Amino acid sequence: MANTVWHTGFSLMLDLNKPDLNHPGIPNLWDMLYNHDRELAVRRIPVPQRGLQCGGVCRKAGVVAWMYLRQQANGRREAVHERREDEDRHTAPMSDEHKAYQERIVRAAEDGGFRAGNEVRTAIGPRKWIQTDTLVENGDGLRIGWEVQLSSASVAGPRSVRSRANKAMSHGITPAWHTDRSDYARRNDTQWTRSDNLPARVIAKTGVLRVVSGFRALDIWRCDSRALYLCPDGKHTRCQKMHATPKPRDIDFDGLVRKTAAGLVVPVEFRDGSSTHRFWVSDADRDRYYDILGGAPAGGVEESGRTRAGHASVDAPTCRPRVVLTSPGRVLDWRDSSTHWSSEMRPCRHCKGMTPLRNDFGVPAHKVCEENAAEAS
Structure with missing residues (x-):
């Protein structure tokens, strides 16, 4: 759930923490929007076609995250993300180290002449996407989906590493999982690479960042x-x-990013x-x-x-x-x-x-x- 919603049709930023949604000049705005959203739901209109997007964490991250409105029995107003991973973005804030790795991957890829972007959604159906921490493309159809995992990662279930890696592969994205945890480097649910546990300022530097496991001759x-x-x-x-x-x-992290993109x-x-x-x-x-x-x-x-x-x-x-x-x-x-x-x-x-x-x-x-x-x- 989120407290800030962007209405694409009216070009309005709505603050659900305020009774008037921060638009005192539009009376009964919540009732109008909520009733309209419920009517679209009854007509089975898909959430992405209702015009409501997360205007907070997701928007700042450059992610289009669609939402629908809900009102609790006690009168509490809520905007709910359509997709679980968008909801998780609000409850599990990205660490500075995670952000530094994403920025470094993009920089290394672009320096090598490849296209790259963070928090990229790849459509795999009418209402389905694969969301990748950082996606690198070489222009010839090869796509490397980088996932930076510095916290706990599931070993079973639909959100497990293996399940997500298989899903990416089945839709033409080569998964590349990177971590700084030695216990992950010993797992075999995907091709893990690992660097030492480093602070964000070191990761963000342009110097050599060694990958100490995951690459072999x-x-x-x-x-x-x-x-x-x-x-x-x-x-x-x-x-x-x-x-x-x-x-x-050992291999240099920037070199790994570019060499995987080049095949x-x-x-x-x-x-x-x-x-x-x-x-x-x-x-x-x-x-x-x-x-x-x-x-x-x-x-x-x-x-x-x-x-x-x-x-x-x-x-x-x-x-x-x-x-x-x-x-x-x-x-x-x-x-x-x-x-x-x-x-x-x-x-x-x-x-x-x-x-x-x-x-x-x-x-x-x-x-x-x-x-x-x-x-x-």
């Missing part, structure tokens, strides 16, 4: 006698398969046995992960199983590849993405399948195909 290796890691399948002998090991990496940093779901871990990786690591291990295509798969272009997989592959090399063979070191990866998909010179990978001479080739060819020669 994928070390992809063959399980043979030269491997540095134990076989994740739990075998005592080497299985000769390809595996991936995630390794934590250079993407979310993945990494399965380790029965556990699923969600984090961010470079698009080169993601493509190598899917390409080498024979998993989902780089375009991604929704929960329903449909491919969704431009987004990472919601149902990522396990570390068990379709193609298993039965001999150690020759292992190529293609970890340098500046040499062995391109944003352009081209046919592999061996199998003719499409790949972003390049060999030492810049020729399109899958790493597995190149190793097999080297072994055969």
Whole structure:
């Protein structure tokens, strides 16, 4: 509920704390507006078409929040938000740190040439929206929905983090949740990133702000006698398969904002046995992960199983590849993405399948195909 209401039809700001709604020159204003609103409700006119908006907290935040009028049995006058999240904005004031993160995301995105805005509503139906703390768009259809979570976040129910993240993904928004709480960084309901707990004045600065968890590099290796890691399948002998090991990496927050908008940093779901871990990786690591291990295509798969272009997989592959090399063979070191990866998909010179990978001479080739060819020669 709110005490200040903006009437779009009359261009009047109404103060419900005052008997005359702060317009002494218009007699019986409340009765007129309330009876008209009730009549529209009986006629099933949607709330956004009745002309009443929150004129307080929501308006100051740049959010259009539609309202309807209500009068209690004791005569108390109320204006009620149509949507719960608009109501919550009044009872849970945004912290200075939260505001500083929102402003920093917008600044970092715009410095990188992207569009960005705070408290953005994205229509998903005639009377439904997704509201995002900060929405960044790259102009080519990729939208990153940043949610800054510095307070308690639900783990179950329709307002839970996972539910909200799934809702965003199902409507073409890649969710990016950021926090300063270490316990959230260990959760796997979405791809969390975390920075240290800092005051608003530090967050707002233009200097480096480190993301200390949530971004990783994928070390992809063959399980043979030269491997540095134990076989994740739990075998005592080497299985000769390809595996991936995630390794934590720091990244600059401003760089993360720009790289996610550019599609250079993407979310993945990494399965380790029965556990699923969600984090961010470079698009080169993601493509190598899917390409080498024979998993989902780089375009991604929704929960329903449909491919969704431009987004990472919601149902990522396990570390068990379709193609298993039965001999150690020759292992190529293609970890340098500046040499062995391109944003352009081209046919592999061996199998003719499409790949972003390049060999030492810049020729399109899958790493597995190149190793097999080297072994055969």
